[in-house]
Amino acid sequence: MRPIYLDNHSTTRVDDRVLAAMLPYFTEHYGNPASVTHAYGWEAEAAVKQAREIIADKIGATPEEIIFTSGATEANNLAIKGVAEAYFSQGRHIITVQTEHNAVLDPCRYLESLGFEVTYLGVDRFGLIDLEELEKAMREDTILVSIMAANNEIGVIQPIDQIGELCHSRNVLFHTDAAQAIGKIPLTVKNIDLMSITGHKLYAPKGIGALxxxxKNPRVQLSAQLHGGGHERGMRSGTLYTPQIVGLGKAIELAEPEEKIRVLRDRLWQQLNIEGIHLNGHPTQRLPGNLNISIENVDGQALILGVQSTIAVSSGSACTSAKIEPSHVLTAIGVPDELAFASIRFGIGRFNTEADIDQAAQCVLQTVKALRS
Structure with a gap:
């Protein structure tokens, strides 16, 4: 038997309904949506248009404001570098947070090498930013604030609406990486200027995302990062990958409040009755399926190795899980190195059951007992 999959923050299984929607666009309706002179192109163009409308409707946007990308990493790069290049004559100061995903931190570091100045805000012990600190960090030359909607490791949900209101009161653009949040919590772009999303965290395929x-109010200017054809209103050149776009639209259409997942998450936490266990992140203001824990006097790598035949989990971000250093997110919220190394992130998803949760809890309890003995 394969292990129980509890790593849904790193990626998700494609929903059968999403796959069914995609398949015809690989074989039957395989036209290029930019080929507007024949029926094959019209079919693909109509499918892309429908997906764009679904996504826009979900977040309170207009279809013209949705730019398709290869995923959230590209969307984050396009947002951050694109704004930096388009607005550098107005200022070269950017604000972000220490706990961001590397797909935000690395573009910011790159811009620093070009002469931009980046302020990296700290967070409290739950992973939340301080709005007063954000306001104090803003300057006359601040052009962008980039703060993720929900953290990929500890699941903490930031006060996005208040952040956006503050940014707009100071005429600063606000970008949020919503890769983990889209479809899991209510999300609207009312106070957001740029928002990155991806499909593979939401039961859609890998390799598709959007920005x-x-x-309007304001009209955001972006410098393209990919050139060659002027697709997506000139912001992102490259032939649109219709099957994946259809899949992303279908996945977002299917997304609904994750109350069942929240119940499973709470069930797992209640069963992990272990001496010296710590919850990382906010106790309530977190993603429904997220549970990040550290256990005293247990080697984290040994624990993951001990449970891997029964459950598939990770110690943090899949993009950095191979690094032999503590999570930068856990370090930022004040978790000591020994506990940061002893952390496990459970990502509970749509296809998990109560039986999965009960078996996973028993496996962790038994493994901890064995390691401590």
């Missing part, structure tokens, strides 16, 4: 770019 919301506000068109």
């Amino acid at each position: 919301y770019v506000r068109r």
Whole structure:
């Protein structure tokens, strides 16, 4: 038997309904949506248009504000570098947070090498930013604030609406990486200027994402990062991958409040009755399926190795899980190195059951007992 999959923050299984929606666009309706002179192109163009409308409707945007990308990493790069290049004559100061995903931190570091100045805000012990600190960090030359909607490791949900209101009161653009949040919590772009999303965290395929770019009040300007054809209103050149776009639209259409997942998450936490266990992140203001824990006097790698035949989990971000150093997110919220190394992130998803949760809890309890003995 394969292990129980509890790593849904790193990626998710494609929903059968999403796959069914995609399949015809690989074999039957395989036209290029930019080929507007024949029926094959019209079919693909109509499918892309429908997906764009579904996504826009979900977040309170207009279809013209949705730019398709290869995923959230590309969307984050397009947002951050694109704004930096388009607005550098107005200022070269950017604000972000220490606990961001590397798909935000690395573009910011790259811009620092070009002469931009980046402020990296700290967080409290739950992973939340301080709005007063954010306001104090803003300057006359601040052009962008980038703060993720929900953290990929500890699941903490930031006060996005208040952040956006603050940014707009100071005429600063606000970008949020919503890769983990889209479809899991209510999300609207009312106070957001740019928002990155991806499909593979939401039961859609890998290799597809989107960037919301506000068109009114203010109209956001972006410098393209990919050139060659002028697709996506000139912001992202490259032939649109219709099957994946259809899949992303279907996945977002299917997304609904994750109350069942929240119940499973709480069930797992209640069963992990272990001496010296710590919950990392906010106790309530977190993603429904997220549970990040550290256990005293237990080697984290040994624990993951001990449970891997029964459950598939990770110690943090899949993008950095091979690094032999503590999570930068856990370090930022004040978790000591020994506990940061002893952390496990459970990502509970749509296809998990109560039986999965009960078996996973028993496996962790038994493994901890064996390691401590």
